Amino acid sequence: MTAAAATALDDLRAALPADVLVTEPAALEVARADRSGHSSTGAPLAVVEATEVAHVQAAMRWASAHGVAVVPRGAGTGLAGGANAGPGELVVSVDRMRRLLDVSLVDQTCTVEPGIRNLELDELLAGHGLWWPPDPASRAISTVGGNIATNAGGLLCAKHGVTREWVLSLDVVLADGELIRTGHRTVKGVTGLDLTALVIGSEGTLGIVVGAVLKLRPAVTGAVWTVGAFFSDEERAAAACTAITAARLRPAIMELVDREGVGMLAAYTGEPLAGAFVLLQADEAGAEEVARTAAAMLEAHGGTVEVTDDPARSDLLVQVRRQVHFALESFGTILVEDVSVPRSRMADMFRICRDAAARHGVRLPVTCHAGDGNLHPTFVFEGGGPDGTEPPAAVWAAADEVFQAAIALGGTLTGEHGVGTLKRRWLVDELGERQLALQHAIKAAFDPQGILNPGKAL
Amino acid sequence: MTAAAATALDDLRAALPADVLVTEPAALEVARADRSGHSSTGAPLAVVEATEVAHVQAAMRWASAHGVAVVPRGAGTGLAGGANAGPGELVVSVDRMRRLLDVSLVDQTCTVEPGIRNLELDELLAGHGLWWPPDPASRAISTVGGNIATNAGGLLCAKHGVTREWVLSLDVVLADGELIRTGHRTVKGVTGLDLTALVIGSEGTLGIVVGAVLKLRPAVTGAVWTVGAFFSDEERAAAACTAITAARLRPAIMELVDREGVGMLAAYTGEPLAGAFVLLQADEAGAEEVARTAAAMLEAHGGTVEVTDDPARSDLLVQVRRQVHFALESFGTILVEDVSVPRSRMADMFRICRDAAARHGVRLPVTCHAGDGNLHPTFVFEGGGPDGTEPPAAVWAAADEVFQAAIALGGTLTGEHGVGTLKRRWLVDELGERQLALQHAIKAAFDPQGILNPGKAL
Numbered sequence: 001m002t003a004a005a006a007t008a009l010d011d012l013r014a015a016l017p018a019d020v021l022v023t024e025p026a027a028l029e030v031a032r033a034d035r036s037g038h039s040s041t042g043a044p045l046a047v048v049e050a051t052e053v054a055h056v057q058a059a060m061r062w063a064s065a066h067g068v069a070v071v072p073r074g075a076g077t078g079l080a081g082g083a084n085a086g087p088g089e090l091v092v093s094v095d096r097m098r099r100l101l102d103v104s105l106v107d108q109t110c111t112v113e114p115g116i117r118n119l120e121l122d123e124l125l126a127g128h129g130l131w132w133p134p135d136p137a138s139r140a141i142s143t144v145g146g147n148i149a150t151n152a153g154g155l156l157c158a159k160h161g162v163t164r165e166w167v168l169s170l171d172v173v174l175a176d177g178e179l180i181r182t183g184h185r186t187v188k189g190v191t192g193l194d195l196t197a198l199v200i201g202s203e204g205t206l207g208i209v210v211g212a213v214l215k216l217r218p219a220v221t222g223a224v225w226t227v228g229a230f231f232s233d234e235e236r237a238a239a240a241c242t243a244i245t246a247a248r249l250r251p252a253i254m255e256l257v258d259r260e261g262v263g264m265l266a267a268y269t270g271e272p273l274a275g276a277f278v279l280l281q282a283d284e285a286g287a288e289e290v291a292r293t294a295a296a297m298l299e300a301h302g303g304t305v306e307v308t309d310d311p312a313r314s315d316l317l318v319q320v321r322r323q324v325h326f327a328l329e330s331f332g333t334i335l336v337e338d339v340s341v342p343r344s345r346m347a348d349m350f351r352i353c354r355d356a357a358a359r360h361g362v363r364l365p366v367t368c369h370a371g372d373g374n375l376h377p378t379f380v381f382e383g384g385g386p387d388g389t390e391p392p393a394a395v396w397a398a399a400d401e402v403f404q405a406a407i408a409l410g411g412t413l414t415g416e417h418g419v420g421t422l423k424r425r426w427l428v429d430e431l432g433e434r435q436l437a438l439q440h441a442i443k444a445a446f447d448p449q450g451i452l453n454p455g456k457a458l
Numbered sequence: 459m460t461a462a463a464a465t466a467l468d469d470l471r472a473a474l475p476a477d478v479l480v481t482e483p484a485a486l487e488v489a490r491a492d493r494s495g496h497s498s499t500g501a502p503l504a505v506v507e508a509t510e511v512a513h514v515q516a517a518m519r520w521a522s523a524h525g526v527a528v529v530p531r532g533a534g535t536g537l538a539g540g541a542n543a544g545p546g547e548l549v550v551s552v553d554r555m556r557r558l559l560d561v562s563l564v565d566q567t568c569t570v571e572p573g574i575r576n577l578e579l580d581e582l583l584a585g586h587g588l589w590w591p592p593d594p595a596s597r598a599i600s601t602v603g604g605n606i607a608t609n610a611g612g613l614l615c616a617k618h619g620v621t622r623e624w625v626l627s628l629d630v631v632l633a634d635g636e637l638i639r640t641g642h643r644t645v646k647g648v649t650g651l652d653l654t655a656l657v658i659g660s661e662g663t664l665g666i667v668v669g670a671v672l673k674l675r676p677a678v679t680g681a682v683w684t685v686g687a688f689f690s691d692e693e694r695a696a697a698a699c700t701a702i703t704a705a706r707l708r709p710a711i712m713e714l715v716d717r718e719g720v721g722m723l724a725a726y727t728g729e730p731l732a733g734a735f736v737l738l739q740a741d742e743a744g745a746e747e748v749a750r751t752a753a754a755m756l757e758a759h760g761g762t763v764e765v766t767d768d769p770a771r772s773d774l775l776v777q778v779r780r781q782v783h784f785a786l787e788s789f790g791t792i793l794v795e796d797v798s799v800p801r802s803r804m805a806d807m808f809r810i811c812r813d814a815a816a817r818h819g820v821r822l823p824v825t826c827h828a829g830d831g832n833l834h835p836t837f838v839f840e841g842g843g844p845d846g847t848e849p850p851a852a853v854w855a856a857a858d859e860v861f862q863a864a865i866a867l868g869g870t871l872t873g874e875h876g877v878g879t880l881k882r883r884w885l886v887d888e889l890g891e892r893q894l895a896l897q898h899a900i901k902a903a904f905d906p907q908g909i910l911n912p913g914k915a916l
Contacts, residue, residue, distance in 0.1 A: 106704040107800040107831075129706055153646045162646055164655065165623050180893045186798040187830035188611045188620055188873035190659045191881075191888050192916065193897045197622065197655030201648045218706030246564040248587055248676030285744030340644040342565040372645035373565075415646035423649075430649050435638045438903065439651045445899035458650065 005088075009046060012062040012090075020055050022047040031071070031091045034078040035138075036422060037333045037391070040086030044071065047091040053171065053179065053210045059092045060208065061177035069454050072204035074115055074143040079336050080420025082149065082203045082456050092208055094145055100124050101211075108216045109168060109185060114145025114209050131219040133160040136416070137325065148209050151201030153416035155253045155321075158245075158371030162416070164200045171211035172199055175447040185213050198442070203418050203457035206446040220283045224252075225291030226314035227282075229303035230275035234258040234354075234366070237276040238347035240301035241370035244280070244294050245343055251290060253281040254371035255321045258350060261328070261365035264380075265320065268327035278303065278370065279321045281314075324367055328378050331363070335379040335391055335422075337399060339406035340415030343373040352405045353377045360398040374415035377402055404429070419457045427458070463546075466524050467504060470548075473516040480505040489529070489549045492536040493596075494880060495791045495849070498544030502529065505549040511629065511637065511668045517550045518666065519635035527912050530662035532573055532601035537794050538878025540607065540661045540914050550666055552603055558582050559669075566674045567626060567643060572603025572667050589677040591618040594874070595783065606667050609659030611874035613711045613779075616703075616829030620874070622658045629669035630657055633905040643671050656900070661876050661915035664904040678741045682710075683749030684772035685740075687761035688733035692716040692812075692824070695734040696805035698759035699828035702738070702752050703801055709748060711739040712829035713779045716808060719786070719823035722838075723778065726785035736761065736828065737779045739772075782825055786836050789821070793837040793849055793880075795857060797864035798873030801831040810863045811835045818856040832873035835860055862887065877915045885916070 013021050022028075023046045031047055033039035045068070048059040063070045071085035073093045085091045098115035105128055112121065118139035125131055134147050135154035146152065147163045148170070169183035172195075183189065183196035199206050231237040237256050244254065257265070257277040266273040278298060282290035288309070295307045308314050328334050341349050350366060353375070357364035363380040379395045390396075403413055403426045413423050413430055428436050439458055446452070471479050480486075481504045489505055491497035503526070506517040521528045529543035531551045543549045556573035563586055570579065576597035583589055592605050593612035604610065605621045606628070627641035630653075641647065641654035657664050689695040695714050702712065715723070715735040724731040736756060740748035746767070753765045766772050786792050799807050808824060811833070815822035821838040837853045848854075861871055861884045871881050871888055886894050897916055904910070 104800070104802060105706075106700045106802045108703065109800070151648045151652070157646055161619075161623065164652070165619065174892075174896075178892055180890065180896070182893065184798065184870045185800050185868045186832070186870055186873065187801075188615055188798050188827075188832050189870035190609045190874060190876055191871045192877070192885065192893070193664075193900055194609070194622070194655050194659055195893065195896065197652050198900075201652050206651075218708060242564045245566065248563075250676060285742070285747075289743075340642065340646050342562070342567070342643050343645075344562060344564045369646075374644070374646050410643045412642045412644055412647040413649045415644065416648060418648055419650070427650065432638065434632075434636055435640065435650070435653065438632075438638070438653070441903035442651055442656075442900055445896065445903055 005045065008066050012059065015058040015062060016048065016055055020049055020051065022049050030076065031073060031085045034076045034081060034083045036079045036081045036420065037335050038081045038084065038422060040084045042087040044085035044087065044089045044091050047093055049093050049096055051096050053173065056092055056094070056173045056208050056210050057177040057179060059090065060173050060175060063090055063451055064176045064449060067449060067451065069451050071453055072208045074146045075141055077138045077142040077146060078150065078420065079417040080414070080422045082418050082420035082453070084421065094208070094210060097210065103128050103130065105130065107185070109213050110216060111211065111213050112144055113211060114143060114148065116144050118142055118144060118147065125216065126219060129219050130216040132166055132214050132216055134163045134166055137322065144212065145209055148200050148212060149203050150416060150418040153369070153374065155255060155369060157369065158254065159250050159252050164197055166215045167196060167200060167212055168215050169213035170196050170199055170209050172207035173210055174207045175449060175452050187215070203420065204453040205443055205457050206452065222285065223287060223309045224314065225282045225287045225307065225309050226317050227280040227291050227295045227298065227305060227307050228317035228320065229278045229298040229305040231278065231303050232275060234276040234350040235347045236302050237278050238350055238370065240298050240303060241278060242343050242346060243301065244297055245371070247297065249290050249294055251280045251294060251371060252283040253279065255279040256368040256370040257321060257324050258366040261324050261367055264331060264365055265324050265327040268330050269323065273320070277320055279317055328365060328380055332380045332382050335395060336417070337377045337402060338374070338414045338417040339377065339402060339411055340374040341406055341409045341411035345409040345411065346370060346373055348409060349375055349406065353402055356398040356401040360394040362394050362398050364398065421456055463503065470517065470520040473520060474506065474513055478507055478509065478513050480507050488534070489531060489543045492534050492539060492541045494537045494539045494878065495793050496539045496542065496880060498542045500545040502543035502545065502547040502549050505551055507551050507554055509554045511631065514550055514552070514631045514666050514668050515635040515637060517548065518631050518633060521548055521909055522634045522907060525907060525909065527909050529911055530666045532604045533599055535596050535600040535604060536608065536878060537875040538872070538880050540876050540878035540911070542879065552666070552668060555668065561586050561588065563588065565643070568672050568674060570602055570670055570672060572601060572606065572670065574602050576600055576602060576605065583674065584677060587677050588674040590624055590672050590674055592621045592624055595780065602670065603667050606658050606670060607661050608874065608876035611827070611832065613713060613827060615827065616712065617708050617710050622655055624673045625654060625658060625670055626673050627671035628654050628657055628667050630665035631668055632665045633907060633910050645673070659876070661878065662911040663901055663915050664910065680743065681745060681767045682772065683740045683745045683765065683767045684775050685738040685749050685753045685756065685763060685765050686775035686778065687736045687756040687763040689736065689761050690733060692734040692808040693805040694760050695736050696808055696828065698756050698761060699736060700801050700804060701759065702755055703829070705755065707748050707752055709738045709752060709829060710741040711737065713737040714826040714828040715779060715782055716824040719782050719825055722789060722823055723782050723785040726788050727781065731778070735778055737775055786823060786838055790838045790840050793853060794875070795835045795860060796832070796872045796875040797835065797860060797869055798832040799864055799867045799869035803867040803869065804828060804831055806867060807833055807864065811860055814856040814859040818852040820852050820856050822856065879914055
């Protein structure tokens with residue numbers, strides 16, 4: 001740190017309680033990386049561990065006065081490098097702002113601080129018979145603020161929607177420290193441009209979300225029915241899944257793991273699993289009929305099928321899907337991609353991933369939210385990771401093919417993880433020059449100095 | 459028209475097919491008004507009756523070259539003056555662009571031109587067993603582009619969501635005539651800022667929507683159950699409705715008409731109806747149970763209740779709600795307001811409307827989407843209307859009280875109709891100076907000359 005920077009930091013220290021401004025090397029080191037297998041080139045200046053909105057405002061006032069770049073951060077579970085902070089940058093963390101402030105049964109809303117964990121919120125709301133549907137696979141460790149930053153999806157999107165559909169209002173600290181409240185506490189509201197939706201998914205580039213009014217729905221009651229099915233290959237499995245959608249069934253969850261992913265899971269757990277795996281769950285009234293009809297269709301497409309409403313057995317089937325991530329991690333550094341394609345093109349995308357992996361000699365198991373067409377091709381390789389080294393060139397070459405193919409199929413680079421730092425180079429391929437320019441102009445309207453999460457998302 | 463304007467218009471005429479540029483006085487007269495009971499101070503310059511995207515682009519290129527203000531327009535069924543065009547303005551109408559371009563069962567998407575009518579689309583999709591849920595009361599005459607311009611809601615929002623939740627991608631002609639495509643054809647997608655959501659509800663101030671990819675869902679199958687109930691007053695009826703929400707029931711429709719509205723309907727139809735009316739419908743699996751449980755709750759709150767799954771009887775009950783608008787229109791000029799409040803404050807809002815009407819000596823029946831807290835207090839008065847005269851001062855005085863109260867209760871000026879010209883003076887009360895300035899900056903990023911629907915929405 002330069003002497004000038006140290007002096008400037010003293011001003012910030014004076015504006016905050018003693019334990020809020022953190023400069024311990026270990027804390028700075030943590031803030032360099034998220035869970036993308038990537039990290040910044042060096043430690044940031046300091047971390048503001050805010051416990052109140054006023055701390056975030058003070059930090060932004062200081063940062064805008066000194067022209068210092070700010071990286072907003074929650075639990076650091078992102079998969080695109082969006083919360084990674086580097087030299088000269090100030091981290092503003094809302095990790096410790098994790099209270100549930102109110103819940104209304106009749107309004108079916110709650111007000112939260114951004115650091116609250118998804119699972120924690122789920123459990124608190126369950127006590128009221130209410131539910132906030134966004135359900136990232138990382139729910140045990142990820143924050144609601146992180147969902148908002150990336151417009152996170154998860155396993156339940158095809159039926160129950162993504163984060164944007166379940167947020168009514170946001171409290172946002174702007175680049176200069178001023179606080180605005182966007183949106184409404186009401187189900188409907190169209191006064192002015194929809195800044196709530198604009199901030200959702202903006203990955204900390206427009207402001208720092210310090211509070212949110214979430215739209216809730218009644219918790220799902222009644223039996224949940226689960227179907228597990230193994231197929232000889234992923235194209236057949238994908239065809240079965242698209243047939244289920246085309247038959248107008250609405251499972252709550254429909255997931256697909258390719259042969260390579262299942263194989264790695266088998267090696268990790270020691271279970272004798274093989275083939276491509278489809279997991280399906282049906283909820284709400286009519287669940288059994290949906291599950292049985294879907295099971296019959298999976299069988300007709302060549303699957304070996306099991307149907308159950310036994311919670312323990314159901315949980316085992318769900319674990320097949322949920323454990324894949326950990327299995328893959330046990331084989332090396334992982335880089336989780338996140339392309340989304342129209343559901344009719346899922347089988348094509350599986351084939352393209354397999355071909356690209358073979359051509360470039362990389363390992364690329366694929367999991368897929370088959371209810372909505374969102375695939376997670378996951379590169380597994382030696383090296384890279386938190387030490388800041390780059391993935392092998394073959395990984396980027398294969399990733400480039402996967403991204404280009406997704407866009408060509410009418411899809412997108414990122415369904416739910418965000419652009420972060422990792423996907424910026426492909427942004428213009430998807431958006432085009434003019435739309436990208438428009439996005440930069442909107443960014444400039446919010447943050448004329450460009451101090452909010454520079455080099456990310458846009 | 460000045461000589462310079464006439465010469466300039468010749469350039470536009472040369473750029474368009476003969477029947478696309480319309481200057482007949484009758485057509486210009488129509489474009490002065492929507493269905494808000496309000497009209498502009500005089501006829502616009504001309505109407506571009508576009509049948510292709512290229513016509514809209516040519517019009518915008520011409521308008522930006524000449525600095526002419528443009529009013530985008532569809533079927534002209536708006537209720538806030540947003541499509542009303544005045545002297546010196548060019549109308550760009552997409553009324554004739556009304557094709558359904560494709561439907562995909564497996565992707566559960568369709569591509570439409572903006573002028574397609576809601577009911578027309580509904581009927582076409584029903585043939586595929588699919589459904590686009592946004593359901594404005596005006597569906598027989600209003601366009602999908604109009605839904606997008608205002609983020610329209612309707613009767614089904616509490617359960618099935620508003621327009622924003624059912625649009626994946628937009629084709630938008632910008633102020634300078636360039637065409638961009640926002641969003642994705644996929645269920646999920648988070649590449650870049652969410653310009654789709656930003657354009658939805660922007661009332662033609664950011665660009666002209668010339669195409670949309672809509673997200674569909676399977677059509678609802680099985681019996682629909684309907685409940686009708688009459689109450690001694692609207693507060694009791696509202697309390698019954700909030701109790702149903704708090705009991706975690708999810709009716710597809712829950713509507714409320716106050717005593718004055720029912721009284722005017724009785725006078726209009728000659729039917730002996732009296733009291734405040736609640737209409738409820740339940741759909742999907744479990745419909746009967748939801749309807750019967752809700753009916754018991756309505757009865758416990760003092761309602762006189764009828765439950766039916768007979769389609770003809772059900773239709774009669776629905777008509778009680780749907781005919782109110784026509785009944786009110788038969789008594790004079792109407793000005794339909796559109797406040798939305800948290801559901802817990804609905805009964806308060808009914809009382810406030812009644813008190814404001816009494817204090818100012820105006821007639822103010824109220825209908826309400828009681829499933830989501832969106833009230834339509836509807837002023838009925840002599841004069842005003844398409845001749846351009848203003849509603850009586852007492853109407854605006856009462857409206858001011860209603861708006862201020864809605865904001866104070868944590869609600870909003872407009873739940874689904876938009877701000878248009880009629881509600882602009884209250885905008886800053888809801889948004890605050892800073893957020894309004896931010897909205898203007900975003901508008902300037904899209905439309906630096908300020909030629910797109912000036913004087914509306916913002």
